Amino acid sequence: GGGGGGGGGGGCHCHPVRRLPRSRCLLSAPVLGKRGAASYAHTLQNIPETQVTTLENGLRVASEESHQPTCTVGVFIEAGSRYEDAKTNGAGFFVEHMAFKGTKKRPGSAFEKEVESLGAHLNGYTSREQTAFYIKAFSKDMPKVVELLSDLVQNCALEDSQIEKERGIILQELKETDSNLTDVTFDYLHATAYQGTALAHTVEGTTENIKKLTRADLASYVDIHFKAPRMVLAAAGGISHRELVDAAKQHFTGASFEYKAKGSVPDLPRCRFTGSEIRARDDALPLAHIALAVEGPGWADPDNVVLNVANAIIGRYDRTFGGGKVRVLGVQQGEPEAFSSVGKLKVKWLTVSPYLQNQSSRLAALAAEHKLCHSFEPFNTSYSDTGLFGFHFVSDPLSIDDMMFCAQGEWMRLCTSATESEVTRAKNYLRNAMVAQLDGTTRVCENIGSHLLHYGRRIPLEEWDARISAVDAKMVRDVCSKYIYDKCPAIAAVGPIEQLLDYNRIRSSMYWIRL
CATH class of the missing domain: 3.30.830.10 (Metalloenzyme, LuxS/M16 peptidase-like)
Structure with a gap:
């Protein structure tokens, strides 16, 4: 999306076994009659309130409680390709890939195996202005999920061997993206509409950049953007907000919130639209x-x-x-030439023109x-x-x-x-x-x-x-x-x-x- 459409025009990386299905079903129309309208209004009024708590280091913790056996907990970060320059474009997408490939505490595949042991699903995406990692698990495992997410965003290992392995995977993904003409068209649209600005960058970066990015580039990206005030820890499902805040205090208190050098705080680069x-x-x-x-x-x-x-x-x-002109089987009336035989009956085919199925x-x-x-x-x-x-x-x-x-x-x-x-x-x-x-x-x-x-x-x-x-x-x-x-x-x-x-x-x- 998204970009999306939406949001919009973002890249996505996730383990192929763990992609979460998105529901595409539409609910019935909410204003059909008094009973339907009342039910719709009642539904809106009874949605659980979103509770928000800000920790001392600036991390915002937000949740919506519901009586469900599962929950989804995610870390949403104000980071994406808009914050990159021409030389580092693609770093955020590269970091997202690396985040799933082990932490300092859980090297290699240990992180993914621990998520699997909970029967949970791990997912993530990068867009032009946002990066997210989230896990869907049983509600009882919420504290463990918070600990896993804190490890993922604070202790990404960025091992040299894994970087080279992921470099090859990303280059292959870029080739596949080039065959998706819808994605290519929207990347071109951003490139021309926002030419000369950061929004013209693709989320995935260029092939040339992916070949050149070093561990130092990725570590610098994490150090600049993965700061507590730029992050939101969000949760929904059968969880308690108080317990979520307690888990966040336990595992995210160490999240950095200071910048070492003056002028190193990332600003949102100004962009301009150009008709072209x-x-x-x-x-x-x-x-x-x-x-x-x-x-x-x-x-x-x-x-x-x-x-x-x-x-x-x-x-x-x-x-x-589907769609097209509707042909209606009608009762015999009108001129004889307007009829055709169906069995023993003479019937008329009415072509109803502007009404389309x-x-x-x-x-x-x-x-x-x-x-x-x-x-x-x-x-x-x-x-x-x-x-x-x-x-x-x-x-x-x-x-x-x-x-x-x-x-x-x-x-x-x-x-x-x-x-x-x-x-x-x-x-x-x-x-x-x-x-x-x-x-x-x-x-x-x-x-x-x-x-x-x-x-x-x-x-x-x-x-x-x-x-x-x-x-x-x-x-x-x-x-x-x-x-x-x-x-x-x-x-x-x-x-x-x-x-x-x-x-x-x-x-x-x-x-x-x-x-």
Whole structure:
């Protein structure tokens, strides 16, 4: 994601046996009738409160207690590729790999074996502004899990032999990433939109950097970023906050919180958005990947909620979703030539045109009916002080122009004529996605850790619901106009993209000439 989409555009490393499944199920609509609405409101009001305690060294300890047999405990760190320079880009991703390969206390595979002995799952990821390590285990093992995580972030061994072994693994991963055209497209999008700034860096780093990074580079990265005030210890599940704080005091009190040299405290590098493009034409590829984005708001900006509603109106589409004109078996009436024989009956096939199966958005309906693309998805990727708001689609070479025309037309429609009915539908979709965050301890734990790093507090779902409820069609039109209308976009295109129009032609579709 994420980046994500989301969050957004982050690399991930985890042991292949330990990848945690992510639930993709959607809950039923929360506002169907009085009983459903009351149940939904009751659910929001009865979510356990997030408790937060700050230790003397600046480490924030946060938890949400629930009566479950399992828990997820994680360490979320304010570190990522945005804090790297051109020479050290990739260090954070390299450190994440090394964190699973033993500590000073548990060398080699001893760390992973101890996690396995608990029947637990270990996972981690690195993004542009955040790094996380978390373990899902039985609730009774929470103190042991806290001790394991403290060992992982405070005593990473960084053995020379393991570094060389992981170097080869990461280089192989980079080759595999190059074959994932969606990831490549989004990396290009960041590279052009934030050219000359730290957000242009990929999370994984360059092949050249991975070959050159030394143990000293990795140790320096850990020493600078793995400081207590930059970390959040978050937990969710069948745990006690008091016991979590006690375990944190026991194992994280020694976490460093001081910088030896003046000026060594890492600052968030300033970034700027540049309307521009990168085109990587390769006619040997079967499909074109296109991403177009304007500059969006940072994490804490209230406009984010409105833009998420706008994206829900646009919707998403994949050919596997089905869709197309609905043929209805009708009662005999009308002209004879409109009928066909089915058995002994004369029946009429009614073609119902704008109503399409499984397609509630206009753009999805157009894509399905006219076969404009294989898939498309809008995104709103936020960072501390900026973001990327746009859409990504995959299409046949001869459909690029039509798909771009329809997608930009949908943007212009949102800016000028978004309706209350589609805003209501989009708000219900967002509410469903929001309530889905209650599903499982891992998602709640990630939510707590990310919120404390991004907002400085855990925003309750009840507050999110109030923000969503406050959005109306006028807000959607105004906010979309603010970020989209007559703005210079960033464009990334990969594959057989000969039909992609010149940048200035695409730029000229970012506004309508109206009287």
